[in-house]
Amino acid sequence: MDFLTLFTNSLEDEGERDCFDKYLSPHVPMIYKSAIRMCGNPNDAQDLVQETLYSAIKNFHQVHDPEKSKYWMFSILRNLFLKDIEKTKKRAEIEFESVCDKLSDNQHPEKDFLRNEVKNNIQEILNKLDERLRAALMMFYFEGQSYKEISYSLDIPIGTVMSRIARAKVYLKRELLRSESMKLEIGKYIDDLK
Secondary structure (H helix, E strand, O other): OHHHHHHHHHOOOHHHHHHHHHHHHHHHHHHHHHHHHHHOOHHHHHHHHHHHHHHHHHOHHHOOOHHHHHHHHHHHHHHHHHHHHHHHHHHHHHHHHHHHHHHOOOOOHHHHHHHHHHHHHHHHHHHHOOHHHHHHHHHHHOOOOOHHHHHHHHOOOHHHHHHHHHHHHHHHHHHHHHOHHHHHHHHHHHHHHO
């Protein structure tokens, strides 16, 4: 792991090196394997591990039991990964907006209006969705993660992931069909797509 050499060379303080060697270094291979599973590729995993190690060294004074540093590092890794997902999600929303704008059919303003209404209603419903359900749904549909990856990222059983996604889908369907105006808009939108 060449990135690890770069990391250790960047440690200026002798205390940081000792902390790394004694408490963190033994867990790096397991942390790295977890990061690869989370990220899906070695480059992103290396970046995530480096961020995790920097954070762990910077905040090691918060660890009450150094023997449990492995679990603490896993939680740092998971939290950094989830923060990264949020950033990616926001970028994806911006990209989605720009794609929708480009696909807009200026010759048919009523279709554009209809598409925007549908999109806005779906976004409103997603915003009302419980955060735990929304996170699982977004990770599955928008990020293409498997149940196993989501389970690992959120630190919950696979059955819970499946349940949350199913409950989120039921909620979305119910809320979309609840609105009479939405029913009409969806019907028109589907007819326009045929």
